Amino acid sequence: MGQRKTTAANRERILQISSQLVRERGIEHTTLADIADAAGISKGTLYYYYPTKGDLVFDIAERHMTNMTERIFSRLESSRAGQSPRTVFRLVLDTVMRSRSRGEIHVYLLQEAMTQNPSLRKRFIQEYRNWRRIIEEGLARVLGNGGEYRVMAQVLLATLDGLILQRLVGVDSVPMDGIARFFESAGTPSPVS
Amino acid sequence: MGQRKTTAANRERILQISSQLVRERGIEHTTLADIADAAGISKGTLYYYYPTKGDLVFDIAERHMTNMTERIFSRLESSRAGQSPRTVFRLVLDTVMRSRSRGEIHVYLLQEAMTQNPSLRKRFIQEYRNWRRIIEEGLARVLGNGGEYRVMAQVLLATLDGLILQRLVGVDSVPMDGIARFFESAGTPSPVS
Amino acid sequence: MGQRKTTAANRERILQISSQLVRERGIEHTTLADIADAAGISKGTLYYYYPTKGDLVFDIAERHMTNMTERIFSRLESSRAGQSPRTVFRLVLDTVMRSRSRGEIHVYLLQEAMTQNPSLRKRFIQEYRNWRRIIEEGLARVLGNGGEYRVMAQVLLATLDGLILQRLVGVDSVPMDGIARFFESAGTPSPVS
Amino acid sequence: MGQRKTTAANRERILQISSQLVRERGIEHTTLADIADAAGISKGTLYYYYPTKGDLVFDIAERHMTNMTERIFSRLESSRAGQSPRTVFRLVLDTVMRSRSRGEIHVYLLQEAMTQNPSLRKRFIQEYRNWRRIIEEGLARVLGNGGEYRVMAQVLLATLDGLILQRLVGVDSVPMDGIARFFESAGTPSPVS
DNA sequence: GATGAATGAGTTTTCATTCAT
């Protein structure tokens, strides 16, 4: 059982370090030798824990998604009916955009999912559905059940991905607050004149 | 053995074929050997036209951007003040989203820009600015000059990139029309009470 | 398939074999494939030991210099005050000129240093300084401390390089003994009148 | 006959320009494309004048040798019996060492001769014999016919080649004047005590 | 569990040379 613990701890360590490297260089430019080096283990040992680069990437993705899901969920959870819509939107936007590294890895993993890794792809499809649901329900709870928030959740999610992508390339962006206000203006239908 | 044909025509041919391949496999998985094969020329000849893979990719990107710009511009140009906002948003959304292949190459090129190719990166930043301006001016023309469309243009562009990315991964999406309606609802600012 | 043997031994083997090949063909005409073949390993394995051709060449040079330095040093060491100057000069000349292969590699490495490899260049500059010092001190010890042997050491070193170069091209040369006598005649300064 | 002239002029131009490039980069790193570009002609045209890179190099070498020979000869010619030996040595040393570019090309060509080009090799052997004779005769004329200057000429030539080589690598050198004095001390036998 | 030596298939790049026009 001592071994078990070690194994888990090692896996964790490898995951941590390789996530870091992928964030910095992208998946294609992170070699297994890099990872083994950074982790202070041999390539052979790396193969003991992960039989394939793809498997390792899958685990990195898994962890990334879990993180994101938890984060989004807990943020929306903590926001209640009383809050102003704009505050809620800012919350979601900030949660996702705050960490540059989170965005980097997200995009790299999406890329990998679309070109290489069918199982990763399936996983992402599933998780996006999940995210949309969480956001949709969160919006309903805060902004009131009357509205239809399906489209809004989708647009919000797409905007986030787009902004991340653009930020990684270096495209200059409008301040997050302006974007929050934009969603607010769409979310609260104009009082009919 | 001296096939003739103008350089321009051959370049064009190489560009066409390699764009195609990049669309199908991504940049990293399109080798120069693949391109030469598909074009029916030798690797040496490919070198004659493009001394580096990076140069070729840059040209592919250049052409892609020009295409996109023209397309967006001409679509917005043809829409006039009388049109309903929703129609205008659909127009822009459809212009960009219509072709799956266009989306694929766009994302691959962005990836390349962010990890590998600084000059490509600069080019993209410049072109995004351009796109935003075109869209902003188009919206102002159609929806009326009173509004501030900077944020909306940014969100629209980000949404488009996000939707492309998600579609490539296979994430299921709300119908385009719903999204157009969403932008419409935000675009017609509530009359100040 | 896991041949074992220590890294050091393999490195040694690769070094030996590649030195040999470089001697025969020069650096530019010795390919990594040649070396791998001759060593009975794959190109990939070669890469395992030397990640770059430059690194390998540097090591070859390093070893060559060490050899030369040791040789010159020990020869001069063994000559004592009693010996005739001419014998001492012959000693140095012979030490360097004896092996044709040593000369070949020396010249190839110098060429590499001057056109390609800045770190190799630095190394050579350093080692030449070293050689000059060794020779200078050796001459002082044998010929008497009164003289100034800086220039003589420089000329001796230059003559050696020139003779090596010329021999490799096939230029016909005066016998070494004549050259030793020449240095002797310059080395025993005319007694001040 | 107009053509003839043009042909000769073009050859000359190519020779001039390619010498320049070889000086700057060495032979291996000067491509025919480089030369054609610099000469403002096409690669095809280059082949019209020189059927092979080797032929071109041979001509470059030929011209270089002729230059050197003329230079050495005329310098020695102009020095007469009255001059001090040291002045004569400085003359020869300076003639060869003065131009860095001359030294560069000399070494590159020697290298080429020894590894690649047997006809170039023969040419160099012949020319070295020539240089030695010129120098030998010059020394005899100036320093007096009594001495045997065969060895001295050889050492002088070797020293020059060695100094050039070392200078190209960046090895620091004693001032030329010291070297001239060294040869003087050997050339004028010490008055027997 | 761990290692590191070994590999092979592939990737970009280089460049002297050819030849139809």
Next chain:
DNA sequence: AATGAATGAAAACTCATTCAT
């Protein structure tokens, strides 16, 4: 005389993966 498009053979380098110990 001149061109430039085309080529092929080879070069260095990359890296995920295997496996005996």
